[in-house]
Amino acid sequence: MKIKTELIKFDQGLDLESGERLDTFDLMVETYGQLNTDKDNGILICHAFSGNHHAAGKTADSAVLGWWDEIIGPGKAIDTDIFFVVCSNNLGGCSGSSGPLSTNPETGESYGKDFPSVSVTDWVNSQKLLTDHLGISKWHMVVGGSLGGMQALQWSISYPKKVKKAGIFATATKSSTQNIAMNEVGREAIRKDKNFMGGDYLKHSVKPKNGLKAARMLGHITYSSEEIMDQKFGRKFQDIKSKIEGTVDYEVENYLQYKGEKFSDTFDANSYILMTKAMDGYDASYSSNGSLENVMKKIQAKLLVVGFDSDWLYPPKRSKEIQLAAMNVDIECSCVILKGDQGHDSFLFASERFVNIIKGFLKSK
């Protein structure tokens, strides 16, 4: 598989939904496979909250497999022998695209907490500029799960002529009250870390690692499910030799400690706040005073909506809402609810039915 990772500069800048403006911005972009001469085999991958541009394979920069490697690759559900697959790190992220870690041209220092608020629509608008840059006039598919699914939906609404098909997985047209509540607990843990320093931690060369870790541990509970945690860990005690923290009794605690620790090493706290705020703030119907039907009327893409039965963060009923709104306004839309072994995270894994459905959807007219 041909992989290319590239930082692309956009000198035309971007007007943000908040009213603020980025005079220039960068996107870290990774591509897989080859764009054909008609430039009609492009698939845009939108990443979820903590994902980034590295969606598949291994690269010189990353020895770790991309976050959607189960789905993207030669012969896989999104076949890189057929399609030219593109994934960019969202604005405000911390994997190379402009974000809190980048230098603010006005001050010459890192933006930190002063990086402007970004929204799902801003991400889509920035990806539209990337689309133009690549010379692609219409994506064969725009696809993503969770926060990435929101972007795929918004793409179909914002740029109806530029999306042939949209894969909208494990997501909703807006975050629920409970989603916002969970995110706020995470943000509070970060803000109350003594190293957060009101968001100015970079200036003091420290990191609010404890807060980030606690936020991520809570996150992992929401990405899983009660049943899955029972199956995976039960009430098994953690082996003494491999305890990460002395306070750990059970395996599940050790697992969360491990995941939280790893995440807090690599993720930026201001990005965390920015990204979760974007997720909370998304409401596809916002521009039409709450009428989802009114905004969805514009869609010309064919939609594939997939929910997973064990997902309690964006449960199946949220997928069904998208399908029903589409049906109300005569948009072509299929909706399937798959058995997911991994809760909300199920969309990351190549279960047999999921793969067949994506392949069928991509091949169909």
Added chain:
Amino acid sequence: MKTSLTHIIKAWVPEKSKVIDFGCGDGSLLKDLIDQKNIRGYGVEIDHNKIQDCIDKGISVVEKDIDEGIQDFETCNFDVAIMASSIQCLKEPHLALRKMLNLSKQCIVTLPNLGFWKCRLDLVQGRMPVTPNLPSSWYETKNLHLCTIKDFETLCVEEGFVINEKLFLNDKGVKSAAASTFPNTFASEGVYLLAKK
């Protein structure tokens, strides 16, 4: 689905109408209607393999158990709702019909006729009927509420459903004089176009 039945259904579906097919199977009927009558079509199906067939064909399909979910679509303003050969498998067929007519101007229903003479003959001989239209043994059948043509039309009167069109097929799946003249005895299958009063 048999050719003759497909032809009848196609003839009753207006051009460019919005159609929902409950128990749409592999989506062939909807595919034909999209290709030939330019409809906007949606299928509802529970069987995983059939759902895959629909997606492969590019047919919009929703995974749902019809027994539970017909009313979910009542805001969608359909022109035609189709339920071919599955009404008798539902837990509450009369309520399903009411719900279908709540979400659609008209509905097309097909049902096997338990009054068909071969069924009667089986019963007279003391056996549960097994015919081309009712192929399964009593212990395997998914049919919960079998009825005769007379029973069904009585229900339509009681429920206030208007029968706009009806056609009867013999056990070869084609129209015949006998089936049309004495449907309760000679029709193996009834096909109805219903509307609300």
